[in-house]
Amino acid sequence: MSDHLLNLTLHVWRQDGPTQGGRFETYQAKDITTHMSFLEMLDVVNEELIEKGVQPIAFDHDCREGICGACGMVVNGMAHGPQKLTTTCQLHMRQFNDGDEIWLEPWRASGFPVLRDLVVDRSAFDRIIQAGGYISIRTGSAPEANELPVSKADADKAMDAAECIGCGACVAACPNASASLFTAAKVSHLSLLPQGQAERRDRAQKMVAQMDAEGFGSCTNHGECEAACPKGVSIRWIARMNRDLVRSLIRTDKPVASRTAP
């Protein structure tokens, strides 16, 4: 519970809009208590900037309890900062020392264009899900829930994969800016369940095609995604997705047209 004050120097990526160039600006964060969360520290800096008439630093955030996936920035070169299994909103200032210099950047990937400062457009993730990340079931037409038993092991594994919060840290951390971990988590969640079998073949193909169309790179097994993932989503799902993909390519003769990003 020991609480002390920090004085920090922030180097923050500022960019006025998607088409403008960006630059680092330096700000002082004074008398920051170690109990503060990282985003609260930015709130304090921003409130001071507003009172001085300077545009505050734009960043995405919402639930501030590590589940919505809205927040995310690269802190000193690490997606979501230095603490393992922690989103930026759950990072606290006790992870830092008095006098530290902190560099803040947006997720950098061509699939995630910068909108302003640290805010990026992650709608590519939505389009990957739209390409096939669901089970087609009409509202009201579902069979009785207990009609189809699912082994506890499979249900637990599906839940492991389903924990992904769609924050994009995997892309930001990957040297190829690959969205494989995100895509594989959804492919695996659904293909582990009996309900997901009917569309299993097409799903992997469609989602991977969309991932490519969005400009994300390929997976070359660096493992940075798993290391950066705040939910500990495992890289083994990528292997599983690739198995689904290869099987579907062998067994399906109809080509799947890739959609284009708008």
Add this chain to the structure above:
Amino acid sequence: MELRSNEPTGPIEHRWEKHKEASKLVAPANRRKYNIIVVGSGLAGGAAAASLGEMGYNVQCFCYQDSPRRAHSIAAQGGINAAKNYQNDGDSIHRLFYDTVKGGDFRSRESNVYRLAQMSVSIIDQCVAQGVPFAREYGGLLANRSFGGAQVSRTFYARGQTGQQLLLGAYQALSRQIEAGTVTMNTRTEMLDVIVHDGRARGIVTRCMKTGKVSAQIADMVVLCTGGYGNVFYLSTNAKGCNVTAAWRAHRHGAAFANPCYTQIHPTCIPQGGSYQSKLTLMSESLRNDGRVWVPRKKEDVTKRPEDIPEADRYYYLEERYPAFGNLVPRDVASRNALYVTNEGLGVGPEVDGERRAVYLDFADAINRLGEQMIRERYGNLFEMYERITGDSPYETPMRIYPATHYTMGGLWVDYNLQTSIPGLFAGGEANFSDHGANRLGASALMQGLADGYFVLPFTVGNYLGEVRTLPELGEDHPDVTKAVSSVEERIQRLMNAPDPKHAPEYFHRLLGKIIWSKCGMSRSKEGLEEALREIPKLRDQFWREVKITGSGAELNQTLERAGRVADFFELGELMCIDALDRNESCGGHFREEYEENGEALRDDENYTYVAAWEWTGNASEPRLHKEPLTFEYVKPTKRSYK
């Protein structure tokens, strides 16, 4: 204004069927001719947009987040109730109905609650078919747990992330419709007004949060699933973006706002650490099963390390005051007692603005009795979360907890069809007032959101469109539309150009929150509410004079977004206090200090068995009250007692 609940009559178990039989339908081929706006993409909005799109309607869905998957439904931890009776422990639709009406302290509409209990069963079927990975038993069937003091195990859950998994189910169903072209999704778009034409809701005015562009969205009807207003307290467990603006704008156009004083406080949250605090984090209530709540008996001990306070100097106030229930008293009782002991100066933890507002939740006894391993198995993830936020390990030192707002039962008044008092404007989920009465039971919020979204709205929306058939053409150049757009633009200009700009919107929001929390929070009094009603308009005037927003309205401007929301919280906050002052009784989440007996809430069924639906009159300080009387045919009102 006339409030007609439009409930069907007859035996309660047949009412929904009967209502459906008597309702109008829209033929499949005609559905694509109708344009429906759904605002919000949480459990209610996401499920409604997906289901309506699937039926063939033309749906426009809007959310302020960058993706529909981020709506705050995602943060619900505990679970979702359903009357499946898989555990063979005597559960039934009737029992879930009974528990919900009683839990709501007899301030909800029986017909709505019964329908909710009926729908609960189909929700689980729907979600399992979507691939929601609910917890399962070794035999492969669905697991349940007992939740929030229920006497049956009817709660379905997906680890501690039930809300997340249910929302992702709805989000995936929505994504499927977006791909199919039946739903157009508009993210990072905020609704700032309703367009009313010829007495009917015909669209909304939106602001694109990326470019600042204000535009009119015209449709045949509008569905608001925009969540609750808990952020009026500034500090709550809600997401930072949660706001009342959509509902409040509808209210200002004639939608009655019901029971705003019914807000729920959760007793076990991580307390405020300093004045910089931006939100509060909820810790599962299950912690009270093994943790003992206490504060020091002596004021001089509040700054000592808890380990240094001898047993005799510890005040286990819940165990002493409520020997039968002890630490497991209901949420409101636990919350109020934390308030009382900290009022007495016995609160612990860091001083924030001159007050110590925290109590201990101590696991030392449980660890001695059951061993650290057992406690780790039960609460490991919660302890980790606590340590990440506070830096303290609950294995070594007691947790510090304090109550926080986390749900609002009040909301837009709706009839049995979930239609507000503006024809063509519907409200679902936490945004409406409909099912929880004065108090919501644990694991019922997710149930209501999905019941409204998957099963009620798709049907009642069709009934409305079937009734109105064709609506007159409404062009973007119609005065009703251009006036709505220009009033939004003017308001933005007014916010941007305050005469004497000094402070960021948060500055005012924090002050407003403090007034509402201390005077219209866990415990309310006539005197305090009257004080609040004097303070709020003054602060509101100061806000409009001194709010400072940098940049312009024509760009991504998060300060402007917040300022607009704070402005609406000011008006809603005032209405909350007016409603709380009007309700001279204590019921559910509304506790008036004048109406209690030995610390127990004193309900006044004779005079207050009604829904308070407030009409906007043009002056925030003088709303008009309409009463919808409530009748109880199936569950007879009884008094709660936990002594």
